[in-house]
Amino acid sequence: MRFISRSGAMTAAVGTGLSLAVLPTGSASAAEDIHVGCNDIPGLVDAINQANANGGRITLAPRCTYTLTTPDNPDDGLPEITGDVTISGNGSTIRRDPNATESFRIFHVVSGGTLTLKSLTVSGGDINNMGGGALIEQGTLNLNDTAIKDNLATTGGGLYNTGGQLNLDRTAVERNTANGFGGGVVNDGNGTMTMKHGSLLKNRATVNNGGGLENILGTASLESVSVRGNTALNGGGIRNLNGSTLNLKSTTLKDNIAVRGGGLSNLGPNTTATLVDSLITHNTAITAGGGIDNQAGGQVTLTNTKVIDNEPDNCAPEGSVPGCTNPTTSSTIDPPSSQQLLPDDDIKDPE
Incomplete structure (x- = not known):
């Protein structure tokens, strides 16, 4: 069942027998609060279409699973986001049915669209294209207390x-x-990413690069984030390349694995990575750059940051990252305080 809370103008007019002529112009197009019953997929589709047209806030049933069995359009489980849409999940999940016969992602935000998700899990997207959980094409996606998990794509698994x-x-x-x-x-594509107080956890790029994050011609800023347990060929935790800008503050890269650049791979001229009050530790590379692999003129700046206890080395090539030393000596960078680093167990899904 779908419940819609509208402006009171229409109810008041009808209830008192007033002429519709006294209604204020445009009242029918006012934004609505739309409540969608548990696993009511037609209701959810209709709610998104209404919010696209008029702007709106969609509220899902608490702790419910909404299962998409077929796509709304060839690539997307739900209608494309073209307007200003907010979905409050109340701890619920929107997922692609594991037994669905067609491949599709969950969300697609196009140019001019803004999607805000709150207290929601997005899972099971599966597409031979970009963005298993969501694709953002010159639009805006805001994720608050949300989990993007167990999605699959050719590029951008989550x-x-x-x-x-x-x-x-x-x-x-x-x-x-x-x-x-x-x-x-x-x-x-010159996209901007900001991430605070969350985690990139146990993601995989199976035959390519950037296990947790691949930053290509973009700007990515992470603060108080745990980047842990990710795997890739290059850049197990993060790969930053092609003139991109990466800013890490109070962020931990730990237990990531790659052939090169277990924690971070920084590649190419005008590619910069700035790490402040952060920690790169216990990452593993098969060949070199267990902590950081800085190649082809890339620039890495460490401020109050430790790169320690990575295998087989902390930084490669030797001397390419000022202040980073390899296992024969410890880093000369002053260690951050315990309050500045995320604890090991700060990687749980949001409640």
């Missing part, structure tokens, strides 16, 4: 942002897989 704005707050991107690059997130 999320793919191209030329848009991706904002993650207290959000987990977890156990997503890309058959190409960007297991957790791809930030591409």
Whole structure:
């Protein structure tokens, strides 16, 4: 069942027998609060279409699973986001049915669209294209207390942002897989990504690069984020390349694995990575750059940051990262305080 809370103008007019002529112009197009019953997929589709047209806030049933068995359009489980749409999940999940015969992602935000998700899990997206959980094409996606998990795509297993704005707050991107690059997130095409108080956890780029995050020609800023347990060929935790800008503050890269650049791979001229009050530790590379692999003129700046106890080395090539030393000596960078680093167990999904 779907419940819609509208402006009181129409009810008052009808209830008192007034002429419709006294109604204020445009009242029928006012934004609505739309409540969608548990697993009411037609109601959810209708609610998104209404919110696209008029702007609106959609509220899901608490702790319910909404299962998409077929796509709304060839690539997307739900209608494309073209307007200003907010979905409050109340701890619920929107997922692609594991037994669905067609491949599709869950959300698609197009140019001019803004989607805000609150207290929601997005899972099971499966597409031979970009963004298993969501694709952002020059639009805006805001994720608050949300989990993007167990999605699959060719690139950007969890999320793919191209030329848009991706904002993650207290959000987990977890156990997503890309058959190409960007297991957790791809930030591409001059896109902007900001992430605070969340995690990139156990994502995989199975045959390419950027296990947790692939930042290509974009700007990505992470603060108080745990980047842990991700795997890729290059850049197990994060790969930053092609003139991109990466800013890490109070962020931990730990237990990531790659052939090169277990924690971070920084590649190419005018590609910069700035790490402040952060920690890169216990990452593993098969060949070199267990903590950081800085190649082809890339620039990495460490401020009050430790790069320690990575295998087989902390930084490669030797001397390419000022202040980073390899296992024969410890880092000369002053260690951050315990309050500045995320604890090991700060990787749980948001409640």
